[in-house]
Amino acid sequence: MSEEIAPHVHFQYAGVRHQADTAIAGMWLFLATEVLFFGGLILVWLFCRHWQQEAFDAGARETLISFGSINLALLVTSSFVYAAGLAWIRTNQVQWLVRCCWLTAGLGGTFLVLKVMEWSIDLSDHLFPAGPFKVPGPEAGGARLFWSFYFVATGLHAVHMAIGIGLVGWVALRARAGRFSAAWYTPVEVVGLYWSFVDIVWIVLYPLIYLIGRNP
Amino acid sequence: MSREHRNLLIAWMALLLLGGVEFAGSFVHFSADYRPLLLVPALVMVGLVGMAFMQVRTGPSLSRSFSVAALCWLTVLLGLGMMDPFTRAIYAITH
Numbered sequence: 590m591s592e593e594i595a596p597h598v599h600f601q602y603a604g605v606r607h608q609a610d611t612a613i614a615g616m617w618l619f620l621a622t623e624v625l626f627f628g629g630l631i632l633v634w635l636f637c638r639h640w641q642q643e644a645f646d647a648g649a650r651e652t653l654i655s656f657g658s659i660n661l662a663l664l665v666t667s668s669f670v671y672a673a674g675l676a677w678i679r680t681n682q683v684q685w686l687v688r689c690c691w692l693t694a695g696l697g698g699t700f701l702v703l704k705v706m707e708w709s710i711d712l713s714d715h716l717f718p719a720g721p722f723k724v725p726g727p728e729a730g731g732a733r734l735f736w737s738f739y740f741v742a743t744g745l746h747a748v749h750m751a752i753g754i755g756l757v758g759w760v761a762l763r764a765r766a767g768r769f770s771a772a773w774y775t776p777v778e779v780v781g782l783y784w785s786f787v788d789i790v791w792i793v794l795y796p797l798i799y800l801i802g803r804n805p
Numbered sequence: 806m807s808r809e810h811r812n813l814l815i816a817w818m819a820l821l822l823l824g825g826v827e828f829a830g831s832f833v834h835f836s837a838d839y840r841p842l843l844l845v846p847a848l849v850m851v852g853l854v855g856m857a858f859m860q861v862r863t864g865p866s867l868s869r870s871f872s873v874a875a876l877c878w879l880t881v882l883l884g885l886g887m888m889d890p891f892t893r894a895i896y897a898i899t900h
Contacts, residue, residue: 610864610868613864614871631879631883636887662821669858671858672858676813680807785854792847
């Protein structure tokens with residue numbers, strides 16, 4: 590029955606746009622749960638910094654702001670590139686969508702490589718909250734809390750990034766196989782929402798981790 | 806270049822500019838209590854990504870409802886979670 594309406598459209602929908610709107614709303618509902626998931630992390634940051642502000646900020650001063658800033662630029666650019674690809678598929682320019690997807694995945698991969706390099710430097714600087722720790726004295730406790738937050742937050746974000754890179758790569762492969770056109774590109778839209786959300790998470794984490802505690 | 810691509814380009818440049826503003830702002834000395842103000846450019850960036858890249862405004866009304874609901878519940882989570890710490894007197898620990 591679905592074939593009677595149009596390819597890809599299931600029987601319960603009036604048309605392609607109706608089905609696409611439903612898929613987009615479903616993704617937004619999922620993203621709403623993700624907002625609350627990462628909201629818990631923001632609450633942890635607020636709580637810990639409120640009670641041990643000086644020590645928490647002492648921990649934050651040890652972060653590598655250059656890595657965080659480059660990664661912010663990379664992610665913002667990747668969201669822009671993916672959105673540009675989405676705009677191109679609306680005018681049936683599939684090849685441009687494929688190029689944008691690969692560039693987006695490349696930018697995301699570069700983000701992860703830089704993140705791993707940053708973690709490596711952090712660990713060699715004795716900033717892992719368990720064991721010998723770089724920040725001495727009475728500020729050690731609060732600084733350890735900051736670095737616990739840091740590793741949990743950046744680790745969870747990196748997992749989301751890895752999933753996003755996989756999804757963007759999947760979109761690129763499907764687009765190259767001719768599965769998307771101006772008539773139907775719902776998965777491209779849905780994956781784009783996820784990718785932009787991962788970008789938003791980093792936009793919020795960036796000042797929490799790298800900027801607020803760094804009082805010159 | 807289409808109008809949509811031009812708008813995306815403008816949004817991208819605005820995002821980089823806002824990122825630069827908060828980066829530069831972090832090198833200005835001001836009270837630790839007011840340092841969370843550095844989140845303001847980030848929140849503007851979130852709005853910009855939502856409008857330009859996620860198309861919240863032009864998307865289906867149901868998705869707009871879910872995005873607003875997410876913000877409401879985040880406010881409830883952070884508000885309830887921090888109500889006690891923000892309103893509690895802090896006493897020095899004496900040994």
